[in-house]
Amino acid sequence: xxxxxxxxxxxxxxxxxESDQDNITTLATAFERKMKKKQQRGGxxxxxxILEKPLPRKxxxxxxxxxxxxxxxxxxxxxxxxxxxxNILEEITSQLVSDNPDLKIAARMEPAIxxxxxxxSILKHEGTIRIERVGATPIELLNTVGGTLExxxxxxxxxFAVIARVS
Numbered sequence: 001x002x003x004x005x006x007x008x009x010x011x012x013x014x015x016x017x018e019s020d021q022d023n024i025t026t027l028a029t030a031f032e033r034k035m036k037k038k039q040q041r042g043g044x045x046x047x048x049x050i051l052e053k054p055l056p057r058k059x060x061x062x063x064x065x066x067x068x069x070x071x072x073x074x075x076x077x078x079x080x081x082x083x084x085x086x087n088i089l090e091e092i093t094s095q096l097v098s099d100n101p102d103l104k105i106a107a108r109m110e111p112a113i114x115x116x117x118x119x120x121s122i123l124k125h126e127g128t129i130r131i132e133r134v135g136a137t138p139i140e141l142l143n144t145v146g147g148t149l150e151x152x153x154x155x156x157x158x159x160f161a162v163i164a165r166v167s
Contacts, residue, residue, distance in 0.1 A: 012161035023136040028164035035166040041067040043149040044164040077120035082111035086127040
């Protein structure tokens, strides 16, 4: 049986400076509030170098999972599925930023197909939205194309920390 590389939320946050702790906590709380208000399920998972490499880091990667109830079979192509999820991520991010004026959307990268294969079912990128706050490490919100929060957690092979969960 595979051991889960999950890092406790409190342990993860304790490694960060106060500004980054506040930024992550504000974001996670706002996400949970929005999801509950919309009666949706999902979560946020911190992944990547912030958990494994020395600080400071250039950004904090957070995989955002919004459970829509739709499966891969509900879409003609993988790019259509990725765009649907990305649009939801964009809507949530816009609401989070409008509710927290010290946050701003700094960049966005839509999902894209892999040019090498030119197939709408092979993705090069699932999409990201970068948000920033003065004095804090930028946050890269990573689009998640399918499944549930629990499925996404099971896929993790490197250390991760669940910072928001709405069930």
